[in-house]
Amino acid sequence: MTAGSLLQTFTVYLGLLAVFPTCIHASPLVQRDLTADQIAAQALTNAYKVLNGTLSDGMTRPATGCSKDKLQIRKEYGDLSKAEQSEYIRAVKCILNKPSKLDNTKYPGAKSRYDDFVVVHMNMTPSVHGTANFMHWHRYYIWAYETALKTECDFKGTQPYWNWGKYQDLTTSPIFNGDEWSLGGNGEYVKHNGGFVGRQIPAGPGGGCVKTGPFANLTIHLGPLSSTIDPALGVKSNPRRDGYGDNPRCLRRDVNNYFVTQFLRPVDIASHITTSTSILTFQDTLQNDTPQKAALHSGGHFSIWGDPGGDVYVSPAEPAFWLHHGQLDRHWWMWANYLEDQVKARTQMYEGGTSWMAPNSAKGKPTDKQWLSVVAPTGMEGVQSKEMFSTTAGPFCYVYQ
Template identity: 80%
Template sequence: MAGTAVIKALVASLCLFSGASAWPSTSSKRQTLGADDIQKQALANAYKVLDGTLSDGSTNRKTTCNKTTVSIRKEYGDLTKEERLEYIRAVKCILAKPSKLPAGKYPGAVSRYDDFVVVHMNMTPSVHGTANFMHWHRYYIWAYETALKTECDFKGSQPYWNWGKYSDLTTSPIFNGDDWSLGGNGEYVKHVGMNMGRPIPAGPGGGCVNTGPFANTTIHLGPLSPTMDPALKIKANPRSDGYGDNPRCLRRDVNNFFTTQYLRPVDMASHITSNANIGTFQSTLQNDTPQKAAMHGAGHFSIWGDPGGDVYVSPAEPAFWLHHGQLDRHWWMWANYLEKEIKTRIAQYEGGTNWQNPNSPKGKPTDPQWLDVVTPVGTAGIQSNQLFSTTAGPFCYLYE
């Protein structure tokens, strides 16, 4: 089980009272923009970039990415039932395929899906609280989407979860437990919340997910930085590094604590319009202040559970990909909604290279990014500056 140092690292990584400065002031003009306005402006500008009437400064755009070929990522609740079923089928397919990691090195990597979890576990210190937080996760989400397409014949695009859309997350199309959802909440079991600088109340779940398409899903890796009530007696991993095979149920504690206070459309719009550079954008996205929970951690802890609340192992939660899809969309909106600033914002890169070392070397746009065995063909060691735009480099997608 993780020790005190790892728990402290979790707190730093998942936006919890990390000493971030107060939110930057915003102009009255930008305050009037709502989240829907920002989305519309960003999409309109992105299409201008695609048709060549506006430049975002990218020099690595492929002519094969255009209005006809661009992939459109949609909010999960906006997908048709058929589209949701296709996504669920593909995820179940990747869960059923064997791991491609070296035999015996990671005993808990039972499936191809687990390969993605191991990669995240290995990379966690260098891709949270660092210059490449947004960039690496963009690459990672795209790699997952690519694997669904190339290994499981997925016909759609990676969906996202719009944090501000649902007044009750437990009854949302994502977590309501019907055949088109990602499964329901965990079964209610009595448990206490947690205290991460402020008290976080227990939600209405806490137990195993036993409804919907991902009912009875088995988690194998971790826990490494558990955050659930110890009284639930979630099994410790047989290895201290969390890579041992530790079969247990998928647990959730889906709750509205964060969505009703920190993940509202007004919060999203305020965050986008309040930060003029990537440094403050990323730090306020990840780091709590005494007044405000940051959105990255707030999204994770709206799902919570095991492994959803574990900074290392959280991708083993199927809803992880929707949450980080929204994080990528949030960055995309910030980078694209102001036409005159697109060139500047897309190219910005600030921060260190290891969140466990505040004095780590600064990241450079030429830094290579790594995904080990989940790397899409031809992209191993791709530089961060190839990941700035969603319609350049290896990418060709937009958000609606």
């Protein structure tokens, strides 16, 4: 498949995949008037009940498994102390400077251990987007990244997330304001025409290279493979059609408020959770734009946009990817845990196909194995999907605050 056909496929995915609609059914048990903060609070209360043994989510927890004394707490980036933000940045810079474990002939663009994670995502993209394991594999992937920061770079914290509804001006948020505790600032302003990703997206105040903050002048090596930014910005093509060649260039961003002010508001987050009564509805509406509304998943990515942030294959090369997908995992966690009488049923739900490129692909099974290749923590390659059902079972032991 050529880069051009990949881009066309990605655009169709974001804008037109809604031709496979799923119905959203109301349930008398769903509390529609809750705010996003209230949903998160109820989810945390119920997660503690599960660990205390007063509520069952249907998962088996051996004596050596997750317990409250082992529990890790993931926090919103803006709620971290300056010291915690600095520690996270230090660990990310550390993984960026460690050598790759991949075959340099097969993946010449993989220069660092961080790039290993990008390659794995590039390889897995067709089977982990628009499929039964979209949420599950990305939970596994984020956890593997967090684990690498801990075991390979002595990281003392937990993977932070970006609460989509928290900042109406992303450019001044603690994530993108460009100070020493941020993930770097916006790209330098370059006049451009925005783009079309299922809808016309207006140009934001960036578009150029990131020149401020801890990740100023970061070099991107892999991709692009399915770029969605204005071609007039002149991002050079990868020397290989598969995107794995070495293509050194700057990190570009066009951090904008188009999505956060219209589609990623707290009311949008709450509404998506309270109107989705099955995992299939939840994950499909989370990913698929409609002509009227941008989905939360794509809205988060394109609030950062740029290169590589706007490329579905190479997007993990953008350091803010991990905060966005941390929130995506939190969003699923909130949905699964906030209704006490549905915790067990929702935790066990697993629906959808196995190939993004084939709408009629075989259905996913809870026993399907998930793969991380060289970024899998020791002994944790090929873990079954059902081990990803809960953040406090299987290999996991964390909740969101």
